[in-house]
Amino acid sequence: MKRTVRRSDCPINYALEMFGDGWSLLVIRDLMFTERRTYSDFLNAEEGMATNILASRLKKLQGDGLVRKTGTGRGARYALTPKGLDLLPAMLELIAWSGKHDRFTGAPKGFLTRIQKDRGRVMAEFRSRLSQEYEIGNR
Amino acid sequence: MKRTVRRSDCPINYALEMFGDGWSLLVIRDLMFTERRTYSDFLNAEEGMATNILASRLKKLQGDGLVRKTGTGRGARYALTPKGLDLLPAMLELIAWSGKHDRFTGAPKGFLTRIQKDRGRVMAEFRSRLSQEYEIGNR
DNA sequence: CCGTGAAGCTTGTAATTTGCAAGCAAAGTA
DNA sequence: TACTTTGCTTGCAAATTACAAGCTTCACGG
Numbered sequence: 154m155k156r157t158v159r160r161s162d163c164p165i166n167y168a169l170e171m172f173g174d175g176w177s178l179l180v181i182r183d184l185m186f187t188e189r190r191t192y193s194d195f196l197n198a199e200e201g202m203a204t205n206i207l208a209s210r211l212k213k214l215q216g217d218g219l220v221r222k223t224g225t226g227r228g229a230r231y232a233l234t235p236k237g238l239d240l241l242p243a244m245l246e247l248i249a250w251s252g253k254h255d256r257f258t259g260a261p262k263g264f265l266t267r268i269q270k271d272r273g274r275v276m277a278e279f280r281s282r283l284s285q286e287y288e289i290g291n292r
Numbered sequence: 293m294k295r296t297v298r299r300s301d302c303p304i305n306y307a308l309e310m311f312g313d314g315w316s317l318l319v320i321r322d323l324m325f326t327e328r329r330t331y332s333d334f335l336n337a338e339e340g341m342a343t344n345i346l347a348s349r350l351k352k353l354q355g356d357g358l359v360r361k362t363g364t365g366r367g368a369r370y371a372l373t374p375k376g377l378d379l380l381p382a383m384l385e386l387i388a389w390s391g392k393h394d395r396f397t398g399a400p401k402g403f404l405t406r407i408q409k410d411r412g413r414v415m416a417e418f419r420s421r422l423s424q425e426y427e428i429g430n431r
Numbered sequence: 432c433c434g435t436g437a438a439g440c441t442t443g444t445a446a447t448t449t450g451c452a453a454g455c456a457a458a459g460t461a
Numbered sequence: 462t463a464c465t466t467t468g469c470t471t472g473c474a475a476a477t478t479a480c481a482a483g484c485t486t487c488a489c490g491g
Contacts, residue, residue: 160339162398164390165321165383173314175478182304192439200299203479208440227438227487236393243389244304246382251303254375259301331468342450347469366458366467 171217176202177210181219181237185244185283190230223290232287241279245272307382310356315341316349320358320376324383324422329369362429371426380418384411 160166172178179200183189189198195207202210211231214220219237223230245268252258252265267275299305311317318339322328328337334346341349350370353359358376362369384407391397391404406414 159396162394162396163318163321163338164387164394164397164399165317166339167390167394167397168386169314169317173312173317175308175312178304178308178312179302182302193437196439199302200305203481204440205442205480206478226440226485229439239389239392243382243385246385247307248303250378250382251306253378255301255303255306257298257301258303258306260303332466335468343469344451344471345449365456365469368468 171219172214174210176200176206177214180207180210180214180231181233181240182244184220184231184233184237185241185279190232192229192231195231221287221290230290232290233283234287235284238280238283238287241276241283245276310358311353313349315339315345316353319346319349319353319370320372320379321383323359323370323372323376324380324418329371331368331370334370360426360429369429371429372422373426374423377419377422377426380415384414 159170172181179198179202180195183195183198187198189195192207192211195211196202196204211220211222214237215222218234219240221232221234223232248260249265249268252260252268298309311320318337318341319334322334322337326337328334331346331350334350335341335343350359350361353376354361357373358379360371360373362371387399388404388407391399391407
């Protein structure tokens with residue numbers, strides 16, 4: 154997936170060109186569902202991504218406007234932009250899908266139930282919390 | 293992404309291990325939203341995937357139970373399994389996301405509106421049609 | 432301030448994977 | 462029976478990844 158021109162205007166293809174690799178979505182997941190916000194936080198996630206891959210993915214995600222970096226050097230922190238945050242519904246559906254089909258899923262049962270029964274509420278909660286986090290970064 | 297052991301039990305990671313590359317989701321898209329059902333159909337999709345990559349992805353998708361092949365050789369056809377079809381909600385959300393954020397999206401405006409206003413109905417239609425297609429393959 | 436150490440990357444390199452071109456067998460077709 | 466698709470497999474150069482090492486900036490203790 155190193156291309157300069159878009160392969161097509163298909164919306165699924167657009168999504169793939171934004172985060173169609175084995176790692177980008179993990180960064181988005183971290184920013185969306187965990188407290189991980191720094192470079193080393195991401196590195197320390199269970200999946201163990203390589204440092205050069207993380208650096209390149211963070212650059213690409215920023216370039217595509219999904220993620221924003223505030224601060225530099227030691228104190229740098231990352232956050233989802235509104236565009237990144239808009240992936241929340243898709244992420245919840247992916248979680249629901251894996252929760253249903255992966256026998257060994259680590260997704261908390263209670264969370265899966267809440268996605269199913271109270272999708273709108275769950276979305277509103279995350280959206281509110283994360284957009285607030287983004288706003289704070291604007292100051 | 294050539295691994296033998298799972299990186300984690302995270303549901304997002306599970307999804308990535310199933311189709312976390314630049315091509316698999318295009319095959320799923322073809323089976324879900326287009327009439328493409330054969331090897332050469334997939335090859336002829338606009339994005340132009342390489343034949344060896346297509347072969348390896350079809351094998352993996354079958355191995356993971358997302359896609360089923362009926363017939364052999366010249367007459368072979370592919371279809372989504374129930375597990376593959378269950379990706380429909382996630383796919384619709386991805387389409388909605390790209391429709392919102394890609395200035396040049398090829399997603400038909402009417403379809404985007406229908407996803408937004410009548411999500412349940414759209415899902416029911418696809419689900420019914422595609423599961424019927426799957427059943428027919430059972431005979 | 433000066434040394435130390437951790438955070439945040441960059442660089443080098445070997446191993447994998449990809450993209451592209453050929454090749455090939457089986458099933459239609461003429 | 463020869464010809465042509467279809468559905469792949471194989472070979473290889475080029476790109477990407479994984480892994481390890483190194484560099485630089487900044488915070489903190491003394």
